[in-house]
Amino acid sequence: MAIKGNLKEASLPDVLQLLAMGQKTGCLALTDRSNFGYVFFERGRITYASIVNRRDRLGDLLVKNGLLNPVDLAAAIEEQPRHPGVRLGELLIRRGAITRDQLEQYIRIQIEEAVYFLFTWTQGTFSFEPEQRPEEGAMLVSINPENLLLEGARRIDEWSLIEKKIPSLDLVFEIDRSKPLASLELSDDQRKILPLIDGRRSVQELIEESGMVEFDVGKALFGYIQAGIAHPVGRRQAQVKEVPQARIDEHRNLGVAFYRTAMYDEATREFRRVAELQPRNVDARFHLALIGLRKGDDRFALRYLREVVEIGGPRATVFHSMSLALERLGRVADARLAADEALKLAPKRPQVLLSRAVLLLKAGEAHEAAEAFREYRRVMEGKRVPPAYYAFAVLAEAAAGAPDAAIRLGEEAIAQHPHAAPVYLHLGSVYERKGSWEKAEAMYRRAADEDRELPQAHKALGDALYRRGAYDDAAECYGRAARLNPRLGDDVYFRMGNIHYKRMERQQAVELWRKALEINPQNSVVRTNLELVESVLR
Structure with missing residues (x-):
């Protein structure tokens, strides 16, 4: 069952704890305005996490920490387009540039840092979809969320102090060289960033060039600020690059992420933005069409499908x-x-x-x-063929005058897909055509048991029970079918009305026959029944 909510009402740590305690498997998707992240679980343990459009710094981290030669990184990046579906880390291992243990260590760090970053989101929404798993080829870990919760709480407390001194990663700091540094007890992280604090690099550039994560750089720099050694000298203005494709890719990536986690309204917003920025973008329009199909808005889907053909052929x-x-x-x-x-x-x-x-x-x-x-x-x-093939192929063989072939196909289907309700439903109709009433009823009953939300199965079972005079059981099946699909068919209400009439419940019978007539005004039998009974009731 999906779990949805608002981060203002339920914090991310609370949600993680709930999923861990319940040993859930699936994907937790989170959105904060135009940001999107997800965390995957396997039996309550975190296996993967990522934030869309947040730079993948795996290669940088490995280089800055002395585990990878920049030349090897550049060669692997250049090679990657020739191996679609193969991730950068796997290419580096193949080239002998790093070991699998080293890769797993830094993949784990990236996943943990992604979760810690998500802890800072205090507004937005979350949605957990069970049984979803990461894309094929993703390197998975196994992390106890409890460990991250403790560290995350500590970081949130510390960052609330740090961000008062470092409110933006665009700020530029410099070291006051007139003050003695020898007397200070510096941490390893502080020593690492010291040469980089030069009055020209922004905090974001310190993060990128040090190979350290945001929190560690912020904490190290905060120590210098508190000691009066570092002070701000300005702000690095973000360079405005005329690269429309980069902005388009950003919206597209968010759109794809929203689409994959069934957040269709958000996905629609992002793909429409892509279509605005790039009027001849076929991919965005096709995704909008797919969203329409998923939401059941077929006219919306057709509009964009026609545009795809007009633009892309x-x-x-x-x-x-x-x-x-x-x-x-x-x-x-x-x-x-x-x-x-x-x-x-x-x-x-x-x-x-x-x-x-x-x-x-x-x-x-x-x-x-x-x-x-x-x-x-x-x-x-x-x-292996899907259940849909069997369900319709059974009907086709029967309609083409080959009921025995249809039954053989249905038996094969049951062996291949023993829980496919439509197969049992359609096979039952074949048995019914052959006059095998008991077998037909057994098939309908199995269909209803396999899918309690399939109205046609309950209707078919109701018809079989009605035919042999089991009216009370038939009425129960018809009632469920009508609740699931109130417009399923006029015959459902006609027979329900007949059952009430047999019970001498004439007013209920009249109401049900009227519903049957609303669905099919041409049903002369229902109209005759109504006229006769209403004349008596008057």
Whole structure:
């Protein structure tokens, strides 16, 4: 179950403690205005953390701490584009520049520092999505959150004092050389930054050039300020670089991070900003379309999908997405045309083949649909096929006049996907067509048990129970189906009305028949029942 909240009402340390105590596995996403970070958990222990658009300083840290030669770092960075998906640290290990133990040590430091930085966020929102894991290839650690909570609390207390003297990382400090330093007991960190405090470097530059983390630099500099040795001499004005792509990438990175954690409103804001800054950016518009599909706003999705085609030309993925949106809007013929266009561009792409086969089935072209499902299966030779294939292919075979083949396919589906409710639901309908009423009811019951939120399963089970006269049980199933989807069908309310009428509950029967007539004004049987009963009630 997802956990959501506001950082003003529940602090990050409290949330971490809750996830640790509950031994949760998943991703905790946090947003503070235009900042975004996430922390991954595995059985209550932190395995990974990162902050979007915060500079990855792994290479710098390794160089500044004498573990990595700058030449090796530059060579690995240059090599990285030739190995997509391989992270910088892994390339450095392959080159023999560092050991895996050294890499893990500094990965751990980066993760800890990311969490400590997140502790400073006092406003914004958080959302925990269970069972989400880091991207493939990410180097994971195992950190007890309790240890970070203690250190984080200490840092927050200390930083509240430090930031009074160092309110901005743009400040520039210099050392007063007229004062004796020999009498001071300097920490290792203070000795390390001393040569860098020259009246020209900002605090941010001290951090970057020392290879130390923000907190350690701030604490060391604070000691000099308190001793009267260092004092501010100005502020480094951020250099305004005319690099629109950098700003675009920043918004895009945030948009992708929000999208992956289902924060769709925030993702929409970021991708719209990208589209404003770069009017012909296809990627931003395609992501906006995907957000529309995820939110169920298919017209919103279609708007941006059309723009993608206008700007970037025809693409199989775009036409495939169009077909999904059009299908959900009930425009099956248009969806079929979009699927055909996708098929021309990608004739062997499994997702396209499967979508087109489903559309053929919905259009009533049973034989063509059955053959389309077989073609999909040929393309997927040797690969595990999803439950959706089986659920619809079973119907296609039955509709094409091959119920035995449909049943064999359904049995194979159950062996492969024993918890797929739609498979049981559709296989039940095949048994029903063959007159195997007991088997059909058993399939419907299993579908309802596997997915308590699938209204069609409860309706189908209700129909089976109604047919054999188990009216009380049927009424319970119909009631659940109607609560899950009040517009599921006029026949649900018609039969519920019949059951109440048999119980001599005529007023309830009338109310239910009226609902049936609202859904389908052409239902003459319901209209006749209403007229007869209402005339008696008068």
